[in-house]
């Protein structure tokens with residue numbers, strides 16, 4: 001049977017990426033609103049309640065508004081925005097993050113996609129906190145650089161104008177980025193991480209880095225122990241990969257651009273006991289549209305990686 005999908009915000013950056021991944025999939029039929037009706041509340045309400053699956057690719061407020069419009073108990077929702085990422089009534093849509101999370105997503109009516117930065121951060125940190133290699137009350141820091149498509153249509157337009165504003169810009173300087181609560185809660189850390197985001201003049205891709213002074217931790221884990229914990233956590237995943245130490249020469253922001261993968265590296269200096277954990281992903285891939293399609297596959301009982309570019 002064909003399931004109907006309504007992508008609210010389907011004309012935006014993430015919505016178009018999702019539609020591209022669903023093209024040619026006979027299991028799904030995408031419902032689209034004409035350009036002059038795509039922001040019409042009545043048209044949206046009807047589409048939201050008629051669809052088997054709704055994927056929200058909207059700003060946070062519009063995503064909350066869309067959810068409030070849904071009265072059909074059979075409509076299942078995937079929200080790509082940050083509106084519901086720490087809401088306990090929503091399943092967290094990062095299937096590889098915790099044992100059993102795949103099954104939670106499979107039966108959920110409401111699934112919140114993780115943020116792009118938290119995907120890299122949590123992929124690196126959560127297994128190390130879970131296994132006790134990193135103390136849960138450690139004051140973790142995270143530095144990350146994103147391609148400019150991470151800021152949606154407005155940022156794309158700004159970076160693509162003739163006098164593009166900059167090549168590399170640090171932002172979130174007030175340390176109150178909206179991803180911080182998600183990072184803290186989903187990593188199960190006692191303190192909010194210090195998050196230092198930046199955006200670069202490349203369209204897509206990102207690097208997320210977490211430096212760790214391993215020799216200061218009670219268990220003094222080596223780089224090998226950290227890498228082994230990550231390899232073990234993702235041993236069954238075709239999407240999350242752990243690169244071996246020979247991938248520690250250098251890493252580019254484009255490493256996983258154009259794919260739906262998440263690649264993790266444990267680099268650093270064994271002698272000083274300092275680690276540099278590095279995640280690469282596409283902000284529009286595993287950071288948004290790839291994750292949404294993965295969650296849709298899981299919810300629909302289909303092959304998890306169908307339609308993904310690995």
Ligand SMILES: NC(=O)C1=CN([C@@H]2O[C@H](COP(=O)(O)OP(=O)(O)OC[C@H]3O[C@@H](n4cnc5c(N)ncnc54)[C@H](OP(=O)(O)O)[C@@H]3O)[C@@H](O)[C@H]2O)C=CC1
Nearest residue numbers: 009011012013014057058062080081149150152153283288
């Ligand atoms: N870009 C990325 O890398 C990532 C994005 N996300 C999240 O996904 C969501 C979408 O982001 P993105 O695709 O980048 O943003 P865009 O700005 O590219 O797209 C948003 C779309 O939503 C439409 N829209 C806005 N308000 C309404 C409304 N009330 N009713 C119907 N449509 C509306 C916009 O139309 P118009 O342009 O005409 O206003 C636009 O087409 C955001 O919550 C974002 O945080 C998550 C992870 C990564």
Ligand SMILES: CC(=O)N[C@@H](CCC(=O)OP(=O)(O)O)C(=O)O
Nearest residue numbers: 081082115116117146150151199
């Ligand atoms: C470069 C850039 O501006 N990136 C966005 C995050 C993009 C993203 O992950 O969207 P969500 O917030 O829905 O997760 C930002 O920092 O707000």
